[in-house]
Amino acid sequence: MRGTTIRQPQDIEDVLSRWKNRRQENFLAITLDGAHKVIKVHHVSKGLVNRTMVHPRECYYPAVKDNAVAVVFAHNHPSNSVYPSAEDYEVTERLSMAGNIMGFHALDHVIITPKNGYYSFRQAGKLADSGYEGSQELKQFANELAAERRKK
Numbered sequence: 001m002r003g004t005t006i007r008q009p010q011d012i013e014d015v016l017s018r019w020k021n022r023r024q025e026n027f028l029a030i031t032l033d034g035a036h037k038v039i040k041v042h043h044v045s046k047g048l049v050n051r052t053m054v055h056p057r058e059c060y061y062p063a064v065k066d067n068a069v070a071v072v073f074a075h076n077h078p079s080n081s082v083y084p085s086a087e088d089y090e091v092t093e094r095l096s097m098a099g100n101i102m103g104f105h106a107l108d109h110v111i112i113t114p115k116n117g118y119y120s121f122r123q124a125g126k127l128a129d130s131g132y133e134g135s136q137e138l139k140q141f142a143n144e145l146a147a148e149r150r151k152k
Helices: 009-015 056-065 086-102 136-151
Strands: 026-032 038-046 070-076 105-112 118-120
Touching: 009 105, 009 118, 026 056, 038 056, 056 070, 056 086, 070 086, 086 105
Parallel strands: 070 105
Antiparallel strands: 026 038, 026 070, 105 118
C-alpha cells in the first residue's frame, strides 16, 4: 500500500480492500506525497453499522503529522449501498473547506462497499477541483470576513 500511486478512484478501492467488509463504518484518511503516492492509511474513527462521527481536526491530523501534500478520505458502507447519505455530502463539504483553509488538497472522498464497488465524490463531480473556487459558502465567508476587516 505504501508507495502506491493514486491516479484514479479504483486505485483507492484497491488500497482499501481490507476495509470494505467491516461490519461497522470506518472512516479513513490516506495521506499522499506530492506525486500522489500513499504515505500511510490512517484509521480516523470507527462508528456504528450505518454511521461514524468525524471532525476535520481528527481527519487532517494525519496529513499534518505525515507532512502530506494531499489526502484522500474514505469510509465503508456495510449496507453495501454505494450511494452517499446526506451526512456524507455534508462531511465532504466540511472536509473540503477545512482542507482549503489549511492548505491541503482533499483529492477525493470515496465510499467503499463489500460487493458493489465504490462511489467517488470527485468522479461524480461533487468535490471541487481547486481552492476557494469549489465552495460558494466558503467564498461568501471569505468575502464577509474581508469586508469586516475593511470596516476596522
